[in-house]
Amino acid sequence: MSCTAGPLLLEIENLVVHFTTRHGVVQGVRGVNLQVAPGETLGIVGESGSGKSVAVQAVMGLINVPGEIVEGEIRWKGRSLLGRDGRAHLDAVRGREIAMIFQDPMTSLDPLFRIGTQITEVLRRHLGMGRKRARERAIELLELVDISAPEKRLDQFPNELSGGMRQRVMIAAALACEPELLIADEPTTALDVTIQAQILELLAGLQERLKLSVIMITHDLGVIAQMCHRVAVMYAGQIVEVGLAEDIFEHPVHPYTQGLLRATPRPDEVTERMVAIDGMPPNLIAPPAGCAFAARCACARECCGLPPELTPCGEDRLVSCWCAGQQQPG
Amino acid sequence: MNTADLHPDPRPRRFASVQGLFGELWRDKAGFLGVALMGALLFMAAAAPLLAPHPPTAQDLRARLVPPAWEEEGSRKHLLGTDHLGRDVLSRVIYGARVSLAVGAVVVLLAGSFGVVLGLLAGYRGGRTDSLIMRWIDTQVAFPGLLIALIILAVIGPSMLTVILVLAFNGWMVYGRMTRGLVLSVRQTAYVEAAEMVGCSATRVIFRHILPNLTSPLLTLAILEFARIVLAEAALSFLGMGIQPPATSWGLDVAAGKNYMFRAWWLVTFPGIAISITVLAINLVASWLRLISDPQEREKQFARQMRALSARRRRRRPEAVTP
Amino acid sequence: MGRYFLKRLLQGVVVIFGVTVLVFVVTRLVGDPVKVMLPLEATAEQRAEFERQLGLDRPMAVQFVDFMGGLTRLDFGESLWQRRPAMTIVLEKLPLTLQLAFLGVGLALMLSIPLGILAALRPGGLADRSTVFLSLIGLSVPQFWLGLLLIVILAVQLHWLPTSGIGTPAHLLLPTVTMALPALARLVMIVRSSMIDELNQQYIKTCFAKGLSFRRVIGVHALRNAALPVVTLCGWELIRAVAGYSVVVETVFAWPGLGLTAIQALERDDLILLQAIVFVVAILVVAINILMDLVYKAIDPRLELA
Numbered sequence: 001m002s003c004t005a006g007p008l009l010l011e012i013e014n015l016v017v018h019f020t021t022r023h024g025v026v027q028g029v030r031g032v033n034l035q036v037a038p039g040e041t042l043g044i045v046g047e048s049g050s051g052k053s054v055a056v057q058a059v060m061g062l063i064n065v066p067g068e069i070v071e072g073e074i075r076w077k078g079r080s081l082l083g084r085d086g087r088a089h090l091d092a093v094r095g096r097e098i099a100m101i102f103q104d105p106m107t108s109l110d111p112l113f114r115i116g117t118q119i120t121e122v123l124r125r126h127l128g129m130g131r132k133r134a135r136e137r138a139i140e141l142l143e144l145v146d147i148s149a150p151e152k153r154l155d156q157f158p159n160e161l162s163g164g165m166r167q168r169v170m171i172a173a174a175l176a177c178e179p180e181l182l183i184a185d186e187p188t189t190a191l192d193v194t195i196q197a198q199i200l201e202l203l204a205g206l207q208e209r210l211k212l213s214v215i216m217i218t219h220d221l222g223v224i225a226q227m228c229h230r231v232a233v234m235y236a237g238q239i240v241e242v243g244l245a246e247d248i249f250e251h252p253v254h255p256y257t258q259g260l261l262r263a264t265p266r267p268d269e270v271t272e273r274m275v276a277i278d279g280m281p282p283n284l285i286a287p288p289a290g291c292a293f294a295a296r297c298a299c300a301r302e303c304c305g306l307p308p309e310l311t312p313c314g315e316d317r318l319v320s321c322w323c324a325g326q327q328q329p330g
Numbered sequence: 331m332n333t334a335d336l337h338p339d340p341r342p343r344r345f346a347s348v349q350g351l352f353g354e355l356w357r358d359k360a361g362f363l364g365v366a367l368m369g370a371l372l373f374m375a376a377a378a379p380l381l382a383p384h385p386p387t388a389q390d391l392r393a394r395l396v397p398p399a400w401e402e403e404g405s406r407k408h409l410l411g412t413d414h415l416g417r418d419v420l421s422r423v424i425y426g427a428r429v430s431l432a433v434g435a436v437v438v439l440l441a442g443s444f445g446v447v448l449g450l451l452a453g454y455r456g457g458r459t460d461s462l463i464m465r466w467i468d469t470q471v472a473f474p475g476l477l478i479a480l481i482i483l484a485v486i487g488p489s490m491l492t493v494i495l496v497l498a499f500n501g502w503m504v505y506g507r508m509t510r511g512l513v514l515s516v517r518q519t520a521y522v523e524a525a526e527m528v529g530c531s532a533t534r535v536i537f538r539h540i541l542p543n544l545t546s547p548l549l550t551l552a553i554l555e556f557a558r559i560v561l562a563e564a565a566l567s568f569l570g571m572g573i574q575p576p577a578t579s580w581g582l583d584v585a586a587g588k589n590y591m592f593r594a595w596w597l598v599t600f601p602g603i604a605i606s607i608t609v610l611a612i613n614l615v616a617s618w619l620r621l622i623s624d625p626q627e628r629e630k631q632f633a634r635q636m637r638a639l640s641a642r643r644r645r646r647r648p649e650a651v652t653p
Numbered sequence: 654m655g656r657y658f659l660k661r662l663l664q665g666v667v668v669i670f671g672v673t674v675l676v677f678v679v680t681r682l683v684g685d686p687v688k689v690m691l692p693l694e695a696t697a698e699q700r701a702e703f704e705r706q707l708g709l710d711r712p713m714a715v716q717f718v719d720f721m722g723g724l725t726r727l728d729f730g731e732s733l734w735q736r737r738p739a740m741t742i743v744l745e746k747l748p749l750t751l752q753l754a755f756l757g758v759g760l761a762l763m764l765s766i767p768l769g770i771l772a773a774l775r776p777g778g779l780a781d782r783s784t785v786f787l788s789l790i791g792l793s794v795p796q797f798w799l800g801l802l803l804i805v806i807l808a809v810q811l812h813w814l815p816t817s818g819i820g821t822p823a824h825l826l827l828p829t830v831t832m833a834l835p836a837l838a839r840l841v842m843i844v845r846s847s848m849i850d851e852l853n854q855q856y857i858k859t860c861f862a863k864g865l866s867f868r869r870v871i872g873v874h875a876l877r878n879a880a881l882p883v884v885t886l887c888g889w890e891l892i893r894a895v896a897g898y899s900v901v902v903e904t905v906f907a908w909p910g911l912g913l914t915a916i917q918a919l920e921r922d923d924l925i926l927l928q929a930i931v932f933v934v935a936i937l938v939v940a941i942n943i944l945m946d947l948v949y950k951a952i953d954p955r956l957e958l959a
Contacts, residue, residue: 022632060862065776095864102862107855110874112953122863159955173863472668472942474896474934477915478675481927484919485679561795565901568797569916584798588905591805598805602798610793617789630849634777 007078009181009213010036010059010098015072017054017063024285028054028067030237033310036181041207041214043228043245045221045260049281051237052217056183060100061090096126099174103186105166109158115169116154122176141172145202164195168202175206182207183215188223200226221264225249233257236282236292239310243317253319255297291321299323358621358631364614371608375427382421383409386578390416395594411596413586419596423604426580429573430608433490434559437497438552445502446548449509453517454536464510467503475500476565483571493572497559508551509544516543546623550616557612564605580605661946665939672935673928677720680924729929734921739929743911747933749819750910753902754894756825757832761840762887764833769844770871776849784841791838796898800831800905817907828906832898836890843886847879854878880952888945895941896934 017029029051036042044052058069059081073080076093080086102108109118119141120134129137135154142150145168158166167187174182184203188196204227207214216227224231224245231248233241233256241254252258259277279296282288288295294304303322310318374381396412397404398419404411410419452463479496486492516522522539530538566572567581575582580601587597621631723729729739772784807827808814814823851857852875860870899912907913911930918926 022629057858062858062861091864093864095862100859100862102855102859104855108859110856110860110878111955112877113874121865121869125863125865125869157955170859468664469668469671472665472935472938473672473675474892474931474938476897476900477931477934478672480900480915480919481676481931482679484922485924557793564795565797568795569900569904571919581795581797584795584801588801591801595805598798598801602795602802605798606790606794609795610789613789613793630776634781 007038008035009038009077010034010215011073011075012055012059013073013075015055015058015074016070017051017058018068018070020066020068026284027287028237028284029058030284030287031072032234032237032239034232034239034242036213036215038180038213039211040230041216041228043216043218043224043231044234045218045224045231046234047219047281049236049284050234052234053185055234056100056185056215056217059183060094060098061087095122095179096177097179098181098183099177099179100183100185101167101170101174101187104190105163105170106158106190108170109166111158114155114157115161118169119154119173119176122173126177137176138172141176142169144175144206145169145172147172162195163191164198167191167195167199171199171202171206175210175212178210179212181213181215183217185217186219187216189218189220203227221249221260233260236287237284238292238320239318240293240320241318242310247314247317251314253313253317254293254321255299255323256293259296358618360614361618361621364611364616364618367607367611368615371427371431371611374424375431378425378428382418382424383407384418384421386417386422386425387576388417388421392416395590397594398596410600411594413583413594413597414590419583419600422578422583423580423600425578426583426601426604427608429490429577429579430560430563430605433494433497433563433573434556436494437501437559438556440494440498441502441555442505442548442552444498445505446509446544448502449506450513450536450540452506453510453513454532454540460510463506467506471503473500476562479566480569480571483566488566488571488574490573490577493563493566497562497566501555501559504555505548505551508547512544512547513540516540546619550619550623553612553616553619557609557616560605560609560612658943661943665936665943668939669932669935673724673932676928676931677717680928724932729932730925732918732923732926732929734918734923734926739926742914742926743929743933746909746911746914749908750895750899750903750912751937752825753828753832753908753910754891754899756829757902758836758887758890758894760829760833761836761890762883765837765840765844765883766876769841770848770876772841772845773848773852774871781845784845788838788842791834794835796831796835797901797905799834800827800902803827803831804905819908828902828908831905832894832902835898836894840883840886840890843883844879847882848875851875851879877952881949884945884948884952888941888948891941892938895937 012032012034015029015032016027019026019028032051032055034042034044034055044055046052054063054067057063059074061081063069069082072082074082074086076089076098079089081090081093109115116135116138119138120129120131123129123134123137124131138154139150142153147153147165147168153161153165153169158169161169171187182203187203188199191199200223203214203216206212207227214227216223218224228245230243231245232239233248233254235256241248241252241257248257249261252261256277262275263277265274277296282292282295289307290305291297291300291308294300297304301322306322308320308322310320313319390412393405393408393412393416394414396408396416398411399406399409401411408418408420410423412418413422448463448467452460479500482496482499483492517540522535525535525539563572563579564581564584567579568585570585573579573582583601584598587594587601591598621628727740731737732739732742735742768780768784771780772778773781775781804817804827814827818824852871857870857875860874865874899910900915901912902908903910903912904916911934915927915930918924918930
């Protein structure tokens with residue numbers, strides 16, 4: 001797994017996203033910092049509600065009432081994507097240089113339009129292709145994602161395809177304009193296990209062939225292990241650990257990461273009971289002032305009442321924990 | 331992100347007290363207005379003899395076509411003027427509420443009971459019963475309702491009773507359809523399946539488990555139907571096939587006033603306003619009910635209010651950020 | 654497709670049959686048609702003679718068979734009022750009613766789509782709140798009163814338009830608007846709520862993520878998905894316009910279509926003409942239902958026409 005060097009493609013700085021509901025303001029994302037370099041695959045792992053989907057949706061400008069980006073900066077190739085000027089940049093870039101695929105292929109495709117249309121409309125919008133040329137290119141794209149009989153598929157509707165095929169179509173539409181970054185929001189969660197493996201293989205292959213950068217969002221550590229160079233672990237709207245995937249798997253530093261790895265069943269170990277992390281994630285309407293994980297952490301101390309920050313811990317690793325470095329690797 | 335997951339609502343969905351109800355009402359101003367208006371109308375209908383300055387049928391041929399009090403030739407004795415027979419418009423408007431509300435309520439009760447019973451039968455029994463009833467409903471729904479109503483009324487003679495019967499005859503299908511649909515979906519829920527498996531009798535299952543889930547949507551439907559019936563009765567009376575004189579109906583008054591439309595605008599205007607306000611009040615109550623009974627609706631309503639609020643705030647202070 | 658049509662036609666036949674039988678029963682069995690049709694001073698002999706002329710003295714079963722026979726030939730007999738074949742009269746007046754109904758509902762639909770979309774795009778915004786408010790008013794105002802008001806204000810006070818009758822496009826304006834306004838109030842609410850529902854769907858996010866233009870996402874993707882309930886309501890509005898509201902609106906504006914003719918027939922106790930009108934209207938209702946099904950299929954090709 002190699003990375004090409006170069007200036008950063010995507011920079012997220014101190015992103016804060018709030019949702020205003022009847023019960024209060026939910027702080028979905030509480031100060032996230034991320035960077036993506038060309039050619040690398042960044043995994044974002046966390047449980048439901050950790051804010052991982054919201055963070056990337058903010059990048060694509062998909063946050064809407066009742067959600068709102070309250071603070072922070074998002075830059076693509078150095079230019080901001082937020083604010084009034086950023087809007088123009090976002091419109092030019094969205095679907096063209098940055099593409100996104102979503103979790104549930106059943107609901108992510110428009111049920112009333114043919115597959116072909118849903119791919120060609122991207123080509124015609126961004127690249128101004130004529131109808132014939134766009135159709136040819138669509139067939140090429142379908143072949144790229146290993147869909148058989150692409151000419152026939154073009155005229156079919158989403159409900160005539162299986163889940164795995166629909167996801168491939170989404171990938172094809174996303175790659176239509178040869179983007180530099182592909183954001184994949186839990187692309188395999190809604191699929192059968194065998195199909196999952198196929199799709200991941202496809203993505204990994206595409207990443208290498210097209211020199212794509214990928215942000216892979218998942219709650220499944222296995223997916224991270226298979227695909228990602230670097231991984232960021234999110235908890236309660238914040239990033240708690242960032243580093244190279246191999247490193248983190250072997251030497252997790254943050255207690256939450258350790259807990260996650262402990263809780264993952266491994267086929268080569270024989271255990272009698274699964275080890276879960278005690279407790280529940282905090283309520284994001286009134287999140288704790290200090291470390292969000294402190295309530296569930298075995299080594300919580302007084303200093304954990306203050307909010308920790310991402311600090312370097314070892315080579316190419318950032319951890320947000322007061323006890324970092326003093327924990328035994330799990 | 332599903333916000334409901336993050337913070338399950340600890341407050342019970344149903345109202346623990348009458349106070350809770352009033353609190354809800356106050357928050358939704360439109361609903362409050364609707365309930366207040368309905369209350370006023372009910373009061374007006376009930377206390378008509380006390381409120382109306384004249385009997386509605388009292389003719390005064392010396393005071394024919396008197397304009398409302400604020401016009402030049404108006405008089406304090408007839409605040410809203412008189413019609414071509416010298417009858418007081420205000421009194422007729424007040425008494426007219428009786429007919430409209432009574433017809434509406436009785437039709438809804440009749441049509442609703444019949445429709446709900448049939449819907450329960452169809453939904454619960456299923457099979458032959460279900461398809462038979464649904465086919466009946468589908469067929470009758472396709473009948474041209476108003477025309478048939480007119481013909482039947484023409485033949486058997488229009489009166490308050492016949493109007494009620496005809497409107498109920500034409501209007502029960504919607505209750506049947508909704509009830510059946512609800513029964514089918516409720517029956518599939520886990521707890522009803524469990525109840526049936528445990529051996530609860532059919533009546534018990536229906537009354538204790540199914541019916542409570544039906545009350546809220548059926549109530550909203552009934553109220554909306556109530557509004558529709560008020561309009562339908564007014565239209566029938568307007569066409570001459572509804573309430574007959576000497577009874578007082580708003581629709582009837584509009585029809586009578588039509589002949590003097592160009593000279594005496596008040597004859598047509600005030601009964602029409604009365605109908606509109608009544609139906610408006612009913613519709614406001616219905617939409618308020620729909621709001622409070624469906625938590626998703628409330629969340630959407632809240633989102634709309636927040637949006638309006640933040641739009642206003644942003645206009646005043648463009649740099650400020652929502653906390 | 655052929656099987657579907659057959660099934661729908663069969664259903665339609667049942668409906669039309671049911672309606673016609675109902676009217677037959679009501680007019681012959683309940684009430685006394687002879688008493689209703691003849692002046693009060695008629696003697697017993699005159700009554701008997703009248704009965705024999707109309708065939709009302711024969712046993713009910715025979716009358717029914719005769720009636721059904723006439724039905725298949727589309728022969729309802731002569732209108733008692735105009736002394737012409739009832740069917741001819743109906744077919745004369747039919748186009749006028751259709752004109753009013755389709756124009757009215759068409760106008761309502763054309764206006765409701767942009768208004769509803771605008772309201773849905775910013776829930777809570779100005780367009781939304783005023784649409785809901787005006788729609789509520791539009792739903793509450795009785796149609797006959799609305800028509801009268803329009804006549805008083807626009808035709809009488811301002812002398813802009815004629816008060817009634819047919820002939821010029823100016824004559825068509827007020828009845829069409831009266832027909833359209835309540836339908837507009839209902840349609841715009843459905844467009845709005847349907848669009849709001851669609852805008853919350855996941856595929857809309859995908860469309861935006863693909864970088865498609867706002868106009869395409871809303872006007873092509875969301876709108877087509879939101880169309881189904883709107884089409885349903887449109888069909889319903891057309892049916893009510895033809896079978897119900899036409900009576901009221903045509904009466905108010907003296908528009909000589911089927912509705913006004915039905916009222917006139919009622920006033921003159923011309924039960925034969927009435928039967929013919931009801932029959933044709935029932936056919937129209939069935940036809941509109943089938944038309945709506947075809948439109949569904951055009952919008953959503955996945956639909957199995959069952």
